[in-house]
Amino acid sequence: xxxxxxxxxxxxxxxxxxxxxxxxxxxxxxxxxxxxxxxxxxxxxxxxxxxxxxxxxxxxxxxxxxxxxxxxxxxxxxxxxxxxxxxxxxxxxxxxxxxxxxxxxxxxxxxxxxxxxxxxxxxxxxxxxxxxxxxxxxxxxxxxxxxxxxxxxxxxxxxxxxxxxxxxxxxxxxxxxxxxxxxx
Amino acid sequence: xxxxxxxxxxxxxxxxxxxxxxxxxxxxxxxxxxxxxxxxxxxxxxxxxxxxxxxxxxxxxxxxxxxxxxxxxxxxxxxxxxxxxxxxxxxxxxxxxxxxxxxxxxxxxxxxxxxxxxxxxxxxxxxxxxxxxxxxxxxxxxxxxxxxxxxxxxxxxxxxxxxxxxxxxxxxxxxxxxxxxxxxxxxxxxxxxxxxxxxxxxxxxxxxxxxxxxxxxxxxxxxxxxxxxxxxxxxxxxxxxxxxxxxxxxxxxxxxxxxxxxxxxxxxxxxxxxxxxxxxxxxxxxxxxxxxxxxxxxxxxxxxxxxxxxxxxxxxxxxxxxxxxxxxxxxxxxxxxxxxxxxxxxxxxxxxxxxxxx
Amino acid sequence: xxxxxxxxxxxxxxxxxxxxxxxxxxxxxxxxxxxxxxxxxxxxxxxxxxxxxxxxxxxxxxxxxxxxxxxxxxxxxxxxxxxxxxxxxxxxxxxxxxxxxxxxxxxxxxxxxxxxxxxxxxxxxxxxxxxxxxxxxxxxxxxxxxxxxxxxxxxxxxxxxxxxxxxxxxxxxxxxxxxxxxxxxxxxxxxxxxxxxxxxxxxxxxxxxxxxxxxxxxxxxxxxxxxxxxxxxxxxxxxxxxxxxxxx
Ligand SMILES: Cc1ncc(C[n+]2csc(CCOP(=O)(O)OP(=O)(O)O)c2C)c(N)n1
Numbered sequence: 001x002x003x004x005x006x007x008x009x010x011x012x013x014x015x016x017x018x019x020x021x022x023x024x025x026x027x028x029x030x031x032x033x034x035x036x037x038x039x040x041x042x043x044x045x046x047x048x049x050x051x052x053x054x055x056x057x058x059x060x061x062x063x064x065x066x067x068x069x070x071x072x073x074x075x076x077x078x079x080x081x082x083x084x085x086x087x088x089x090x091x092x093x094x095x096x097x098x099x100x101x102x103x104x105x106x107x108x109x110x111x112x113x114x115x116x117x118x119x120x121x122x123x124x125x126x127x128x129x130x131x132x133x134x135x136x137x138x139x140x141x142x143x144x145x146x147x148x149x150x151x152x153x154x155x156x157x158x159x160x161x162x163x164x165x166x167x168x169x170x171x172x173x174x175x176x177x178x179x180x181x182x183x184x
Numbered sequence: 185x186x187x188x189x190x191x192x193x194x195x196x197x198x199x200x201x202x203x204x205x206x207x208x209x210x211x212x213x214x215x216x217x218x219x220x221x222x223x224x225x226x227x228x229x230x231x232x233x234x235x236x237x238x239x240x241x242x243x244x245x246x247x248x249x250x251x252x253x254x255x256x257x258x259x260x261x262x263x264x265x266x267x268x269x270x271x272x273x274x275x276x277x278x279x280x281x282x283x284x285x286x287x288x289x290x291x292x293x294x295x296x297x298x299x300x301x302x303x304x305x306x307x308x309x310x311x312x313x314x315x316x317x318x319x320x321x322x323x324x325x326x327x328x329x330x331x332x333x334x335x336x337x338x339x340x341x342x343x344x345x346x347x348x349x350x351x352x353x354x355x356x357x358x359x360x361x362x363x364x365x366x367x368x369x370x371x372x373x374x375x376x377x378x379x380x381x382x383x384x385x386x387x388x389x390x391x392x393x394x395x396x397x398x399x400x401x402x403x404x405x406x407x408x409x410x411x412x413x414x415x416x417x418x419x420x421x422x423x424x425x426x427x428x429x430x431x432x433x434x435x436x437x438x439x440x441x442x443x444x445x446x447x448x449x450x451x452x453x454x455x456x457x458x459x460x461x462x463x464x465x466x467x468x469x470x471x472x473x474x475x476x477x478x479x480x481x482x483x484x485x486x487x488x489x490x491x492x493x494x495x496x497x498x499x500x501x502x503x504x505x506x507x508x509x510x511x512x513x514x515x516x517x518x519x520x521x522x523x524x525x526x527x528x529x530x531x532x533x534x535x536x537x538x539x540x541x542x
Numbered sequence: 543x544x545x546x547x548x549x550x551x552x553x554x555x556x557x558x559x560x561x562x563x564x565x566x567x568x569x570x571x572x573x574x575x576x577x578x579x580x581x582x583x584x585x586x587x588x589x590x591x592x593x594x595x596x597x598x599x600x601x602x603x604x605x606x607x608x609x610x611x612x613x614x615x616x617x618x619x620x621x622x623x624x625x626x627x628x629x630x631x632x633x634x635x636x637x638x639x640x641x642x643x644x645x646x647x648x649x650x651x652x653x654x655x656x657x658x659x660x661x662x663x664x665x666x667x668x669x670x671x672x673x674x675x676x677x678x679x680x681x682x683x684x685x686x687x688x689x690x691x692x693x694x695x696x697x698x699x700x701x702x703x704x705x706x707x708x709x710x711x712x713x714x715x716x717x718x719x720x721x722x723x724x725x726x727x728x729x730x731x732x733x734x735x736x737x738x739x740x741x742x743x744x745x746x747x748x749x750x751x752x753x754x755x756x757x758x759x760x761x762x763x764x765x766x767x768x769x770x771x772x773x774x775x776x777x778x779x780x781x782x783x784x785x786x787x788x789x790x
Pocket of ligand 1: 212637639668675
């Protein structure tokens with residue numbers, strides 16, 4: 001078993017954090033993981049991305065040309081990464097900021113209003129990344145969603161209100177994703 | 185404590201501390217400044233020495249000074265900085281001092297780029313500085329292995345009283361992987377009083393020096409160094425065999441990050457094409473796993489070798505020498521900061537099989 | 543139609559890569575304006591450093607030479623010594639000039655090389671992500687001085703103008719600041735002086751420009767200007783420290 005997930009968006013959208021939570025959760029679940037950030041000149045353009053590899057055996061190539069899953073948080077990321085997804089892969093689109101979808105018909109696309117879901121709970125879009133992560137797990141439960149919740153508990157543990165809000169955003173998004181889960 | 189998810193550069197810093205190295209001198213350079221930043225936070229809290237030098241020239245000379253006193257000391261840098269350290273490296277080897285250097289290699293030559301590369305292979309294994317000396321060069325391929333070899337590097341440096349270098353790249357330094365520090369334990373340091381500049385109270389004076397004006401004495405010293413490097417060749421070679429159990433037709437050779445890509449390519453190729461290909465992954469670049477490759481080159485099942493690098497054919501020369509080119513040695517590389525991807529590596533393997541008519 | 547504002551001829555139309563609020567762009571433009579105004583574009587060679595301004599060579603529409611970290615004054619020396627008719631300047635940050643390149647700057651000044659050095663003092667390493675520079679202020683937090691610069695451990699910030707002033711060889715040494723328009727005008731005047739001395743083959747010339755780095759200081763641009771005024775100006779006094787006319 002191996003999953004490769006690319007998270008992409010503007011710097012500041014919590015892309016790296018979403019990837020880290022997933023990697024941490026998968027590691028705690030006993031799987032092999034690698035979290036690979038973009039660094040260097042490509043970050044200057046404003047788009048940041050990271051790729052998480054989750055595997056049942058030691059991770060080979062940390063470089064992934066065609067991820068099975070991509071989560072795109074802004075338009076430039078959709079344009080860049082939609083074409084790279086493996087056939088039959090999954091594309092999670094932050095529909096709060098991206099009106100479009102990909103023209104590809106060989107991938108499963110899910111639109112999630114990530115900023116809106118964060119705003120409804122926090123009043124601001126800061127936890128759009130958490131919504132994206134929740135929806136991702138809903139669509140494809142690579143690891144039990146409780147593993148991510150546990151990671152959030154350790155990260156936000158000292159701030160109960162923030163934890164509670166983020167858990168709500170995560171769970172709502174999870175349900176939304178689960179409803180759209182492909183019945184194939 | 186179980187596994188923790190850690191960035192490569194921070195794990196390298198922590199591993200040094202776990203190895204008993206509390207002295208660090210360095211100068212910032214991408215993509216490994218995070219090692220310095222990590223140790224700037226950690227070392228003052230545990231009574232260690234952290235100093236940002238004014239240059240890599242100075243940082244490495246500080247290492248020379250500290251190593252002379254017999255403490256565990258290291259510095260880390262990336263390619264252009266390592267070039268500036270070559271003077272001190274030569275003096276450290278010439279004065280027979282243990283010290284650890286980490287090179288997070290980036291694309292070159294000159295200012296080059298900051299993305300992953302293996303372009304410093306020659307520099308690390310053959311040309312670290314002037315004069316007759318060698319580094320013992322370790323090339324871990326993932327974060328945990330980097331930690332493990334950091335721990336081993338210090339006792340190795342002390343065993344030979346010779347500098348040890350670990351080479352990695354920006355990918356290993358920047359990525360996060362699970363690390364387990366539970367089973368890493370530092371080896372106690374031996375007695376240094378016989379040679380270190382600790383002050384001559386109750387003993388003869390000690391001298392750290394690499395000057396030999398008498399050619400006969402210098403020749404003798406060079407012979408001693410040669411013996412030391414031959415001993416490394418006998419005792420320290422480390423490599424990994426991957427998918428070698430079923431006598432593969434093609435043997436790949438790759439190290440570090442590239443070896444991981446090759447492993448993935450091998451797995452997929454074996455599944456799709458049902459042909460036998462394996463990998464020899466050098467973990468010590470010097471001493472190079474010469475014997476295993478030479479033996480394989482004489483085996484009838486081996487029809488060809490395939491070398492993959494992120495450089496223009498550096499380790500390739502060692503593979504050609506090791507195998508005496510008894511079998512064709514094919515070569516594939518990406519450069520400039522581009523990491524080969526599994527697909528193109530698979531195509532390379534496919535082409536080798538085509539060439540040998542399988 | 544009368545043109546009242548345009549890009550200097552000595553600059554390309556490239557959009558710079560600098561962060562919002564960064565003063566490198568201002569300094570680039572001033573150098574280019576001086577080169578334009580003196581009519582020396584076609585015999586100017588600029589030496590780009592290693593630092594955020596490494597890409598100076600993309601922005602300047604003159605011959606350029608990219609140097610190794612800290613070595614720009616030595617590279618400039620090489621160019622000038624074999625082609626004395628050229629106008630040669632280096633443009634360097636404080637890590638480049640005051641840390642790794644201390645030997646090169648001091649010896650170029652001491653030899654009285656007929657070159658001009660533009661020195662950007664932003665009290666930090668920008669390019670590599672905010673490490674301590676020799677010019678970092680006491681107690682200033684950076685990624686390699688996470689508990690604040692401790693002057694008992696790593697010394698006080700280095701004042702390069704004051705150090706170079708002590709050399710006996712005649713030179714022009716000045717410090718200016720880019721924190722507001724008035725001071726920026728003065729900064730440009732200093733640059734013009736510096737290039738003029740070189741043009742007359744008079745002496746080594748050196749202009750330090752106090753600058754800001756909002757990104758790595760972690761302070762928004764406008765507030766960064768205040769920080770410069772409050773923290774840097776008292777420690778780094780502005781003015782002309784030395785001219786070749788000074789009595790020895
Ligand atoms: C030999 C060498 N060491 C280190 C580096 C990494 N490096 C690039 S720029 C820089 C410092 C930049 O700071 P500064 O000179 O203050 O200029 P700024 O970026 O702030 O404009 C360093 C250390 C390098 N390129 N070469």
